[in-house]
Amino acid sequence: MKLKLNLNNARFEITAVKPDQYPKNDIPEITFVGRSNVGKSSLINAMLNRKNLAKVAATPGRTRVINFYNIDDKIYFVDLPGYGFAKVSKSMKSGWKDLIETYLTEREQLRKVVMLVDIRHSPTSDDVLMHEWLKTMKRSYVVVATKLDKIPRSKIKERLSDIRNTLKLRDDVKIISFSSETKQGRDELWEEILEESSFS
Secondary structure, eight states, X not given: OOOOOOGGGEEEEEEESSGGXXXXXXXXXXXXXXXXTSOHHHHHHHHTTOSSSSOOOSSTTOOOSEEEEEETXXXXXXXXXXXXXXXSOHHHHXXXXXXXXXXXXXXXXXXXXXXXXXXXSOOOHHHHHHHHHHHHHTOOEEEEEEOGGGSOGGGHHHHHHHHHHHHTOOTXXXXXXXXXXXXXXXXXXXXXXXXXXXXX
């Protein structure tokens, strides 16, 4: 039976930078990854019908922590730091890498990774690396192409094909086109997140 959620009962719960700060329970977690400025916070807000539960950074690359959002005490949305932003130091990039990899490698409650890419551009080398890592770790994941409202409808098929080819996605890996402005793709992504296998 599919999990039922009361989205009115969604709240920010905790910020963490190391494992001993993660929530101390067995609630399943859905995690969002993507490069800086890909629209993770906007997507989380759109998914939860909120305007600013997840804070949208004015300057890309500023988020250096993991944010946990509790949804009805049944699942967490977990927002990982954006990767690939050029205007930060190498030591800061290394710190983010450790933060992200530690969570993705060690967190037993993680059920699915939502990997965000910007539909307007070809995936970057950082995106390719993240996708290869997800495949290697055998994590369940879905790819979401954000900012759908920023391109003409006539370009959608071409852009999705480019993303699939650049990431070398298997045929069975879904790409969901998503707009935080119009909410297009929201229901499809919820279907993917709430599939029974995510909570087995």
